[in-house]
Amino acid sequence: MNARFPAHISITRRLDASPEQVFDAWLDPDRTKSWLAAIDATGATGEVVRVNIDARVGGSFSLVERRDGEAIEHRGEYLEVDRPRLLVFTLSEGKDPAHESRVIIEIAPRRSGCELSLAHVEVRPDRSTQTARGWVRTLDALAAAVGAKPAASGSTRRSA
Numbered sequence: 001m002n003a004r005f006p007a008h009i010s011i012t013r014r015l016d017a018s019p020e021q022v023f024d025a026w027l028d029p030d031r032t033k034s035w036l037a038a039i040d041a042t043g044a045t046g047e048v049v050r051v052n053i054d055a056r057v058g059g060s061f062s063l064v065e066r067r068d069g070e071a072i073e074h075r076g077e078y079l080e081v082d083r084p085r086l087l088v089f090t091l092s093e094g095k096d097p098a099h100e101s102r103v104i105i106e107i108a109p110r111r112s113g114c115e116l117s118l119a120h121v122e123v124r125p126d127r128s129t130q131t132a133r134g135w136v137r138t139l140d141a142l143a144a145a146v147g148a149k150p151a152a153s154g155s156t157r158r159s160a
Contacts (some may be wrong), residue, residue: 007125008126009135011136012117012118013143015143017114017148019084019107026087027051027140028053029051035138048063048065050062058077059077085108086107087107089102089103098127100122102121102122104119105118
């Protein structure tokens with residue numbers, strides 16, 4: 001992977017939950033606190049201590065987690081909110097607040113449940129492997145939070 005250009009991560013998961021359940025899990029602060037960013041790329045768990053969500057275009061979110069005694073804030077702005085099919089937001093992390101990336105979540109209904117496609121664009125190349133692993137674990141936690149099992153099918157792709 002070329003270290004000078006941002007990386008792009010794409011992950012697709014089929015879930016046996018409705019599109020509405022999956023979409024709402026991203027925007028309900030109480031539910032989000034239970035699964036989002038609670039597991040890092042190495043599998044270590046953190047404690048989410050604060051979640052603020054203003055779920056509208058132009059609204060913002062912040063999530064603070066404590067991991068190994070350190071508070072890490074993730075924050076961003078909602079660019080598109082179209083329930084239950086599309087959620088687009090910027091994302092920056094306390095360790096690197098100057099770097100802002102973009103996350104696109106598309107949710108499509110299926111005969112049984114839904115398919116979630118997540119694209120994380122403009123990821124720092126030196127963090128792409130770690131970020132991809134983190135999203136895989138995060139989507140597994142999302143599935144558990146909505147009472148769904150991730151379906152056997154799914155894919156993860158990284159590109160420069």
